[in-house]
Amino acid sequence: MDTSFIAQEVARLRANTPLVHCIINSVVTGFTANVLLASGAAPAMVDCAGEAGPFARVASALLINVGTPSIEQRAATFEAVQSAREAGTPWVLDPVGVGAALPVRTQECATLIGLRPTVIRGNASEILTLAGISEGGRGMESADSVEVAQEAARSLAQSSGAVVAVSGPVDYLTDGQREFSVANGSTFFTQVTGSGCALGTLMAAFQAGSADLLLSAVAANVFYTVAGEKAATQAAGPGSFAVALLDNLCALSPEEALKAARVS
């Protein structure tokens, strides 16, 4: 397989500094903004009703993460998505925690999928829930394996028109026709809050100006998990891992990301 697109996509991100409009849960705002800054994007966490609509018109990409769906943030979400659709701006949906125990976000995501996100990124339980197969994970954590969710991901991609990315020990991405697996990563990711959310924001950054949405999502996934692999070799635990992850996202060159990629 020709994986040279990985280096090209990382170089494109660094050259363009995309302005990424994020509406994201209150737990991970700071960490995910720092991931975007370290990687070479410009984050803007704009989740106020009356601003989210106008701002999505000028942003390069939009990220909707439903992890803490307050009333005002939900209003901002629909404003922003409408603007993104009108402007032809790519937008990513991160359905954090959808399932029977969290009904507000679950209903919100059902509506959002009908508004045609360009990427949907979640863990296996979230993707199975969106596909109508599961009732949800254990809180924010997956109770299912990525392998089990692959069929659901293809089905969801076909019905929604989105690229679907399933995150786990080996990540799986599909547009309903083509499919990729990414084997890079570190178990430390599971011990840092927002590590999945940050991958969603990076996918939004890579979607900006993309010529192939699936390849851009795969490149974002490789870039992030390779940086995590390097960080893990420098870390004494999850605290120092999160710090080293930011350092490595900043330092990682397109060529290094390509060379370390384990994509099939």
Added chain:
Amino acid sequence: MDTSFIAQEVARLRANTPLVHCIINSVVTGFTANVLLASGAAPAMVDCAGEAGPFARVASALLINVGTPSIEQRAATFEAVQSAREAGTPWVLDPVGVGAALPVRTQECATLIGLRPTVIRGNASEILTLAGISEGGRGMESADSVEVAQEAARSLAQSSGAVVAVSGPVDYLTDGQREFSVANGSTFFTQVTGSGCALGTLMAAFQAGSADLLLSAVAANVFYTVAGEKAATQAAGPGSFAVALLDNLCALSPEEALKAARVS
């Protein structure tokens, strides 16, 4: 005194990975989630009205921290507490900043204490205020010593039915009959925002499935402050201390926590 329960409680936490539902102030969401993850628990910051009630029914324990009591978070709090009571789930109250200058949370805490939390954790000024003896600290910081608050803690434990934990240079915990002091810790804790809040979330994690609420709270306190002692030896300041704290919470074994405990 037989302190072997400390090792047993830490081992129990690691074996069970309790799902800890947190409704917590907006300053410390990320840090406290990372403390729970590093320690071996599964955090879920669910503070949206309409979700907090259903979610508290499936969580292993609940933490209510009133540090930024927005209208929506207050509604979520009462939903969650009602579910926890119905389900028999233990819940911890952290009365951040109660006192005359912060009337909304002070009124909220007065109501919450009547709903019978299983643990109340605060600094000396907060405990004195809840017991009706003080008018509050200086902002979020204590203006009183732990020693002065011991009598108030016993009285509050007896009237509320909760374990009461007073945090400071030497921590004090009581159920109104028995009492413990924990002398572990580091002055760096006072220079990291959310370090007290994180202890409250850990107490909730240790309450899940506990056979003795006071011993579980003492074990949480020892585990956290011993990890802080170890972190302090590796830190150049409060920034590197917070990072090392997460690393040490992850690495600390039940036996190490027991061996380093300074409990009386």
Added chain:
Amino acid sequence: MDTSFIAQEVARLRANTPLVHCIINSVVTGFTANVLLASGAAPAMVDCAGEAGPFARVASALLINVGTPSIEQRAATFEAVQSAREAGTPWVLDPVGVGAALPVRTQECATLIGLRPTVIRGNASEILTLAGISEGGRGMESADSVEVAQEAARSLAQSSGAVVAVSGPVDYLTDGQREFSVANGSTFFTQVTGSGCALGTLMAAFQAGSADLLLSAVAANVFYTVAGEKAATQAAGPGSFAVALLDNLCALSPEEALKAARVS
């Protein structure tokens, strides 16, 4: 120029531990609280309507940062500012992201400037926008140079009565008559979210009890950027820079800040 005030102001901060009331965007609450704690101030993030008014009466200084202007935070802001004005408490306005694409905060800032903040701190695009000369930056980032904004800063200082601080590679501060440039800093600051916001909170801390608002703002700026310079020498990237910044803010002595100052 006699710059001995820099050491005096840092020593005064450390001696007084000012209680800094912050109403600040949800992205940077934790980081900015840690910057204040590391520097020697006591942060209190009180942004709940019904509490912000009473609390501003007892605080040493107030910081208003409009980066995520939710409905409830806007109500809290006006409560707090009114109390600060009545009590004669200094207050800092940080107009994060003002401009045509973010109309809610832009309207809010227009009203707030009429309530006479003691300091206004922003990047060049924000200051140009407040002075009516620009339509805003690119999201939260400046699209203009500090040099271009100097005339606007003087004009804004004269019309508003505030000290105006423009942050960038070389910072510029003026009260409309006198002016200072501060050449300390590090490019790492641009890769850490909230690094500008944290400078605003420190300016509030230095304003408390100040005999000369401009000199206090300059001292805050020097103190913060010198700590950043030292941190940059110890950092491998933006993650370790942010950690080292906190360590250096805690360790930096008044004399070291004075010695390293590059003020003109």
